[in-house]
Amino acid sequence: MTTLGLTRIGQIAITVKDVERSVAFYRDSLGMKLLFQAPPNLAFFDCDGIRLMLSPSEEKGEAFSSIIYFKVDDIAKMHAALSSQGVVFDREPHMLAKMPDHDLWMAFFRDPDRNLLALMSEVR
Numbered sequence: 001m002t003t004l005g006l007t008r009i010g011q012i013a014i015t016v017k018d019v020e021r022s023v024a025f026y027r028d029s030l031g032m033k034l035l036f037q038a039p040p041n042l043a044f045f046d047c048d049g050i051r052l053m054l055s056p057s058e059e060k061g062e063a064f065s066s067i068i069y070f071k072v073d074d075i076a077k078m079h080a081a082l083s084s085q086g087v088v089f090d091r092e093p094h095m096l097a098k099m100p101d102h103d104l105w106m107a108f109f110r111d112p113d114r115n116l117l118a119l120m121s122e123v124r
Contacts, residue, residue: 011044026111090110094107
């Protein structure tokens with residue numbers, strides 16, 4: 001008997017209202033690598049081997065998103081760098097949990113469509 005188990009993510013999609021505005025934010029403010037744009041209104045970024053797709057909703061007024069957590073080594077340094085690029089954070093980096101072998105730190109921010117994004121750092 002074969003056991004099914006999903007283990008690898010190939011692509012994450014985020015619904016946006018204005019693809020060009022969002023491309024500018026993800027590329028220019030966050031420094032992400034734009035892989036390509038495809039007609040009629042799609043953009044794809046590389047997230048260390050996982051594609052991030054930005055597209056408008058197929059149904060008017062519909063929006064879907066999950067929180068994307070970007071893992072970083074130095075959350076304070078990345079927070080400062082992104083802030084200098086005009087990224088506005090909901091709150092300063094803060095410790096969320098004290099784990100047995102590290103402290104879990106987070107800092108949340110939003111893209112132009114108010115999709116929630118986060119920096120995540122496991123501090124030893």
